[in-house]
Amino acid sequence: xxxxxxxxxxxxxxxxxxxxxxxxxxxxxxxxxxxxxxxxxxxxxxxxxxxxxxxxxxxxxxxxxxxxxxxxxxxxxxxxxxxxxxxxxxxxxxxxxxxxxxxxxxxxxxxxxxxxxxxxxxxxxxxxxxxxxxxxxxxxxxxxxxxxxxxxxxxxxxxxxxxxxxxxxxxxxxxxxxxxxxxxxxxxxxxxxxxxxxxxxxxxxxxxxxxxxxxxxxx
Amino acid sequence: xxxxxxxxxxxxxxxxxxxxxxxxxxxxxxxxxxxxxxxxxxxxxxxxxxxxxxxxxxxxxxxxxxxxxxxxxxxxxxxxxxxxxxxxxxxxxxxxxxxxxxxxxxxxxxxxxxxxxxxxxxxxxxxxxxxxxxxxxxxxxxxxxxxxxxxxxxxxxxxxxxxxxxxxxxxxxxxxxxxxxxxxxxxxxxxxxxxxxxxxxxxxxxxxxxxxxxxxxxxxxxxxxxxxxxxxxxxxxxxxxxxxxxxxxxxxxxxxxxxxxxxxxxxxxxxxxxxxxxxxxxxxxxxxxxxxxxxxxxxxxxxxxxxxxxxxxxxxxxxxxxxxxxxxxxxxxxxxxxxxxxxxxxxxxxxxxxxxxxxxxxxxxxxxxxxxxxxxxxxxxxxxxxxxxxxxxxxxxxxxxxxxxxxxxxxxxxxxxxxxxxxxxxxxxxxxxxxxxxxxxxxxxxxxxxxxxxxxxxxxx
Numbered sequence: 001x002x003x004x005x006x007x008x009x010x011x012x013x014x015x016x017x018x019x020x021x022x023x024x025x026x027x028x029x030x031x032x033x034x035x036x037x038x039x040x041x042x043x044x045x046x047x048x049x050x051x052x053x054x055x056x057x058x059x060x061x062x063x064x065x066x067x068x069x070x071x072x073x074x075x076x077x078x079x080x081x082x083x084x085x086x087x088x089x090x091x092x093x094x095x096x097x098x099x100x101x102x103x104x105x106x107x108x109x110x111x112x113x114x115x116x117x118x119x120x121x122x123x124x125x126x127x128x129x130x131x132x133x134x135x136x137x138x139x140x141x142x143x144x145x146x147x148x149x150x151x152x153x154x155x156x157x158x159x160x161x162x163x164x165x166x167x168x169x170x171x172x173x174x175x176x177x178x179x180x181x182x183x184x185x186x187x188x189x190x191x192x193x194x195x196x197x198x199x200x201x202x203x204x205x206x207x208x209x210x211x212x213x214x215x216x217x218x219x
Numbered sequence: 220x221x222x223x224x225x226x227x228x229x230x231x232x233x234x235x236x237x238x239x240x241x242x243x244x245x246x247x248x249x250x251x252x253x254x255x256x257x258x259x260x261x262x263x264x265x266x267x268x269x270x271x272x273x274x275x276x277x278x279x280x281x282x283x284x285x286x287x288x289x290x291x292x293x294x295x296x297x298x299x300x301x302x303x304x305x306x307x308x309x310x311x312x313x314x315x316x317x318x319x320x321x322x323x324x325x326x327x328x329x330x331x332x333x334x335x336x337x338x339x340x341x342x343x344x345x346x347x348x349x350x351x352x353x354x355x356x357x358x359x360x361x362x363x364x365x366x367x368x369x370x371x372x373x374x375x376x377x378x379x380x381x382x383x384x385x386x387x388x389x390x391x392x393x394x395x396x397x398x399x400x401x402x403x404x405x406x407x408x409x410x411x412x413x414x415x416x417x418x419x420x421x422x423x424x425x426x427x428x429x430x431x432x433x434x435x436x437x438x439x440x441x442x443x444x445x446x447x448x449x450x451x452x453x454x455x456x457x458x459x460x461x462x463x464x465x466x467x468x469x470x471x472x473x474x475x476x477x478x479x480x481x482x483x484x485x486x487x488x489x490x491x492x493x494x495x496x497x498x499x500x501x502x503x504x505x506x507x508x509x510x511x512x513x514x515x516x517x518x519x520x521x522x523x524x525x526x527x528x529x530x531x532x533x534x535x536x537x538x539x540x541x542x543x544x545x546x547x548x549x550x551x552x553x554x555x556x557x558x559x560x561x562x563x564x565x566x567x568x569x570x571x572x573x574x575x576x577x578x579x580x581x582x583x584x585x586x587x588x589x590x591x592x593x594x595x596x597x598x599x600x601x602x603x604x605x606x607x608x609x610x611x612x613x614x615x616x617x618x619x620x621x622x623x624x625x626x627x628x629x630x631x632x633x634x635x636x637x638x639x640x641x642x643x644x645x646x647x648x649x650x651x652x653x654x655x656x657x658x659x660x661x662x663x664x665x666x667x668x669x670x671x672x673x674x675x676x677x678x679x680x
Contacts, residue, residue, distance in 0.1 A: 009472055015479030053472070080471040102475035102508050105482040107548075168544035172537040211559030211597075212543040 001025040001116055004045040006036045006062070007078070008054050016049065019105050020112075033057030042066065047074040047115055049108075050095070060093060067094035074115035078103070110166045110218060118163045129162055129219055132201065141201070148200050153178055154193050161206065166218035168209055237411075241404050246397060253393050257386045264385060265378035272374055276354045276367045279313055284365040287317045287325070288358040314351055314368030319361070338366050410435050418445070426453040460518045467514040474511065478504045509583070513643040516576050520651045532568045532679055535599055535607060536561035542575060543597070546582055554592050557582075561599040566679035567607050569655060574676065577651050580644040581611050581672060588615035594667055605678035610662070615669035623661045 003020060007013040008031045017027040028045070030036055033054035042048075048066075052059030059077060066075070075094065080101040096118075097111050117127060127134040131144045139155050141148045150158065160177055161169060175190055194206055194214060207215050316338055317325035338344050340355030351368030358364075414434065428446040431439055481501060486494035536559075543557050550557050567574075585595040596612045618626065626645035652659050658675045665671035 009476055011476035012472070012479050015476070015483050018483050019479075080468055080475075101471040102478050102504065105479055168547045170537070170540035170544050172534075172540055209543070209547055209557055209559075211561060212540050212547070212557060215547070 001046045001112070002044065003027045003112065004036075004039070004042065004048040004073075005029045006033065006048070006054065006059075007031065007051040008033075009051070012051075015105065016108065019109060023109065033059065033062055036062050036066075042071050043073065045073055046119070047076065047112060049112070050075055050077050052077055052079040063093045063095055074119055076108075076111055076115060078108075114164055114167070127159075127162055129165065129216070134159060134162060143201055150196075150200070154196050157193055158197055158201075161214065161216040165216040168213050168215040170213040171211075174213065238404050238408055242401055245400050245404075249393055249397060249400075253389065256389055260382050260385045260389070264382040265375065268378040268381055269374055272369055272377075273352070273354070276313060276352075276369050279315070280354050280356045280365050280367040283315055283317065283367070284356045284358055284363065287319075287365055288361045288363045290324075312369075312373065314346070314366075314370065316366040316368070318364040318366070338368075340364065340366065343371075344368065410438060414438060414442070426450075426456070457522065460522050463514055464518040464522075467511045467518070470507075470511050474504060474507055478508075510643070513580070513647060516580065516647045517643060517650070520573070520576065520647050520654065528570045528573070530568050531571050532566050533571055534563070535565050535567050535609075536563055538571065538575070539578070539597060539599065539609075542578055543582065546579070546586065549583070550586050550595065553586060553589075555586050555589050555595055556593070557586075557595050557597075559597045559599075561597070565599060565601060565607060567676055568679055569657075569677055573651055573655060577648050577655075577657070577674065578609070578611075580648050581674065584644045585611050585613040585615070585670070589613035589669060590615055593669075596667060601678065602675075605680065607676050607678055609674040609676065610666075610671060611674070612665060612667040612671045613669040614667040617665060617668075617670040618661065620661060620663075 001020075003025055005013060005016055005027050007016065007029065010031070013029050013031065017029050020027045030039075034056040036050070036057070050059050050063060054062070059079075063075060063077065074096045077095045077098045078101060079098060096115050099108055099111060120127070127136070133142045133145075134140075136159060139150075139152060141150055141155065141158065157174060157178065160174065171190060178190065178193070194208075198205060205216065207217055209215065313327070315325065315327040316323055338353060338355075340357065341353050344351050344353055346368075350371045352371060352374075353366055353368050355364060355366040417429065426449045428449065429442050431442045431446070434442045478501070481497060481504070484493075484497055486497055488494075539559055539561055543559055547557060582595065582597070586593075589595055594612075594614045596610075598610045598612075600608050600610075602608055627649040628646060648659060651657075652674075656677075660673050660675070662671035662673055
């Protein structure tokens with residue numbers, strides 16, 4: 001994975017670059033916000049990690065410019081800003097995810113992987129998780145090389161959990177995904193779908209946080 | 220309370236009072252006026268009285284002469300004179316002597332005619348023990364003379380009586396005026412009292428300007444000076460809060476750097492103390508991180524200007540799901556199981572951000588203080604009055620009612636002290652609850668055996 005890192009703090013930047021390098025990724029690191037939006041080959045990166053508190057140019061402006069020029073690479077923003085509205089604004093301006101400082105490196109790497117996976121599934125790559133192989137284009141799942149039939153809704157649910165592995169997805173998020181904004185979900189339909197996945201793919205696959213949501217543990 | 224009551228510094232020295240000062244000043248000047256007026260009365264009343272008495276004596280002499288000059292008799296009987304003149308004159312107060320051809324024919328003196336006395340036409344004369352001022356007139360045609368005498372002693376006593384009466388009435392009037400002055404001062408200074416009461420009853424954190432529309436002109440400068448002072452105080456406090464907020468923000472970057480760098484260390488498996496030390500550093504970083512977060516919450520809860528923050532209507536279950544999903548990693552670290560029991564479509568109307576701060580702190584506390592392999596359960600229900608109740612239960616050691624009462628003090632750590640934390644969590648929660656009109660109560664019969672708290676928030680309307 002080739003990552004563009006925009007971070008002015010040398011110690012944080014160094015640690016991020018070190019961690020990703022050891023995991024086999026390439027990190028191009030720039031420290032000045034003004035340079036970031038002028039990079040010509042920005043589409044050559046698989047994703048971007050953008051610190052919002054930069055000297056020279058505000059991270060929000062960079063974000064807006066990049067999206068304004070039609071670049072669609074996944075962007076994760078790092079912010080020390082506490083206020084919620086900044087986070088929300090960041091997402092409105094086209095960031096795909098955010099982390100508030102101080103974050104755990106593990107968390108950052110997991111989020112980046114999730115963003116990359118999401119991009120891969122959009123580009124019809126196969127996803128693997130333990131002994132599962134998921135083909136988003138063909139809408140098929142196989143477990144230990146055996147095809148498992150799933151309905152489209154259940155498949156979509158599994159894909160969403162897989163793209164966000166390690167992260168708790170709330171009941172409302174999953175329900176919205178299943179039914180869209182207008183659909184009225186029966187109160188136990190989500191449980192029905194989750195238990196279908198468990199029955200077909202393994203009881204311990206999905207972890208329940210009672211009343212809150214579900215999570216697929218990190219591989 | 221921000222402003223201590225202004226007590227006299229010395230116990231034996233009563234504080235200066237405008238009322239007493241005004242009253243004393245007015246009382247003294249009135250006493251001086253009384254004294255001067257009384258002296259003037261004493262000086263001028265006898266003089267004036269004497270003059271009017273003299274004028275009356277002359278008039279009496281004229282009347283009596285007019286009467287006597289047409290009288291044929293040699294001797295005038297007193298009753299006759301009284302009968303004729305008493306409806307026109309008060310004769311008793313004067314000595315009256317009528318002479319014809321040098322012989323007295325009438326005298327008002329007791330004991331009848333004292334013909335042996337020769338009186339001059341004017342001047343003074345001493346008869347017995349009394350001294351008289353004499354006013355005499357003469358009718359040459361009938362050779363009749365009338366002498367009217369005014370008793371000096373009587374005149375003196377009468378004038379003293381008049382002066383005394385005047386001074387007495389003056390004194391009574393002074394007392395009435397004084398009590399009117401006293402009441403006037405009291406009611407005149409009433410706005411000062413109500414102003415003081417108004418300031419006194421203020422909440423210590425309320426630094427909004429005092430309304431000056433109803434304030435009397437004389438007190439406007441005070442009100443405005445106070446408003447100016449509160450404005451400056453508010454500025455200082457805002458700067459302080461801003462400083463805390465900025466400092467906390469700025470701390471995040473080095474904290475991130477420390478964490479990121481520590482995570483780069485690959486501990487030598489041969490030296491288990493290394494990885495233990497690294498683990499401890501990470502715990503310390505988590506602690507610093509939480510403290511920074513809480514300082515931000517605290518500065519935010521203090522500066523929360525409720526008028527400027529919009530209330531929104533939102534689904535409480537969804538809000539709790541999102542918040543608790545964020546807290547799952549912390550809970551898992553401590554092997555604490557979270558659970559939520561919230562019916563769908565239960566809406567509340569309040570400042571969502573601040574409710575999140577309250578709930579996050581309550582839940583972080585519950586996670587922190589629940590036992591290892593603990594449980595933190597949240598349940599939501601709607602009360603009969605339409606308000607919503609959010610219960611947070613844990614299975615930790617709990618808090619006694621006294622400890623719960625003290626929990627609002629900052630940096631006060633309660634219950635078990637072997638847990639890390641600055642003890643800011645509940646202080647933040649209490650502060651925000653007070654601002655938002657929420658109530659937090661301790662449930663005396665906990666469901667899970669630890670601490671059970673109930674937060675009461677508005678319903679959808």
